[in-house]
Amino acid sequence: MRFKANSRELRDVIGRVIGVVPVRTTIPAIENLLLETSKKKLTVSATDLEISMSTQTDVMDATDGKVTVNAKEFFDIVRNLDDSEIDVNVDESLKLTLKTKSGSYKFACSPADEYPTLPTLAEAAESSTIAAETLKTVIERTIFAVSKDEHRRSMNGVLFLFSGKGAKIYSTDGHRLVRIEDKSLVDKPLKKEANIQEKALSLAAKSFKASAVEITITDDHIRLKNADTELITRLIKEPHPDYEAVIPSDIDNNKLMTVTRAELLDKVRRVSILSDTVNHLVKFTVDKDVLTISAEDADRGEMGEEKLQVQWSGGDSMNIGFNSTYITEAMGSIDAPKVRFALSSATRAATIKPIHEEKKAAVPEQDILILVMPLRLN
Numbered sequence: 001m002r003f004k005a006n007s008r009e010l011r012d013v014i015g016r017v018i019g020v021v022p023v024r025t026t027i028p029a030i031e032n033l034l035l036e037t038s039k040k041k042l043t044v045s046a047t048d049l050e051i052s053m054s055t056q057t058d059v060m061d062a063t064d065g066k067v068t069v070n071a072k073e074f075f076d077i078v079r080n081l082d083d084s085e086i087d088v089n090v091d092e093s094l095k096l097t098l099k100t101k102s103g104s105y106k107f108a109c110s111p112a113d114e115y116p117t118l119p120t121l122a123e124a125a126e127s128s129t130i131a132a133e134t135l136k137t138v139i140e141r142t143i144f145a146v147s148k149d150e151h152r153r154s155m156n157g158v159l160f161l162f163s164g165k166g167a168k169i170y171s172t173d174g175h176r177l178v179r180i181e182d183k184s185l186v187d188k189p190l191k192k193e194a195n196i197q198e199k200a201l202s203l204a205a206k207s208f209k210a211s212a213v214e215i216t217i218t219d220d221h222i223r224l225k226n227a228d229t230e231l232i233t234r235l236i237k238e239p240h241p242d243y244e245a246v247i248p249s250d251i252d253n254n255k256l257m258t259v260t261r262a263e264l265l266d267k268v269r270r271v272s273i274l275s276d277t278v279n280h281l282v283k284f285t286v287d288k289d290v291l292t293i294s295a296e297d298a299d300r301g302e303m304g305e306e307k308l309q310v311q312w313s314g315g316d317s318m319n320i321g322f323n324s325t326y327i328t329e330a331m332g333s334i335d336a337p338k339v340r341f342a343l344s345s346a347t348r349a350a351t352i353k354p355i356h357e358e359k360k361a362a363v364p365e366q367d368i369l370i371l372v373m374p375l376r377l378n
Helices: 007-020 071-079 132-145 198-207 261-272 324-332
Strands: 002-006 032-038 041-047 051-058 060-063 065-070 085-090 095-099 104-111 126-131 157-163 166-172 176-182 193-197 212-217 221-225 229-234 255-260 281-287 290-297 302-309 318-323 338-343 350-355 366-372
Touching (some): 002 007, 051 198, 132 166, 132 324, 255 261, 281 324, 318 324
Antiparallel strands (some): 065 104, 157 193, 176 366, 281 290, 350 366
């Protein structure tokens, strides 16, 4: 097996899939990349047995073949090379030699048939397409709320409920929740449910740059694919909560506070520097049309406070506490100039919605709601 390639192009190709390779594993084979040359193209694949990803690029002077090589070592060398042509050759003793104009590197390899078989999807699976930028936006607006607790498996991903060309999309960690409703998310109608792992979505957001991404869903897997990159991941099958049941109604949360998003984000960030290091508690005190944001660390005798103008329709003043990280991440996921908090009491969940400026379109493309549970105030 042999090929020549530009070092920068090879770095970019490996960079798309390297995130699949597990940091710690008891299975040596999946610490490797699968390299395969065929018809003047190089395909680089990686898997952690849950997620598999392949991507390809054109190469020169290639002879067909395939082999596996340690992912970390090979990528670390390639990404530190100057932008130049490199020559890669694998001999009969399974030694891979990478030559540049000024250097040479030799790697131990393993036979390709020792690598796990990459999954394929049935031809009868349902398929549609989604714009790459739309997919990236949906991922960025939901992934921050995914649970990191491995014991809450159903919350370790983002749930897509496809219905026709639209979908409802949910993520939660039990303390906050994001719901997106999009009536035209995909090009062809789908009637499927897909709870997609956070790691797979992070990789998809970084890797798919083309104008359209093909989505194919079976009962157990989803495939995302464009012209040169394919990602297949096993779906989370554990039963998920009834997310709609925990979202308070407009009747319950009828105290409304409208605020400039960027100003709120800046002030919460500053004040939270002096919050306690455990809960990152910031207190919102809204009185008439003024919101006071405050935080303190009693152990260190430190505090911070900021005020800003808001529109408040809740009547009497109100105090409510939040984890500052939940507020800043929520504000960072919204691109509207203003947001509206809907509140009930200091112990009930708050909901946040973006307030868009008037557009020609009567309805925004995506209806976004973020729910945040409050923290108890001392």
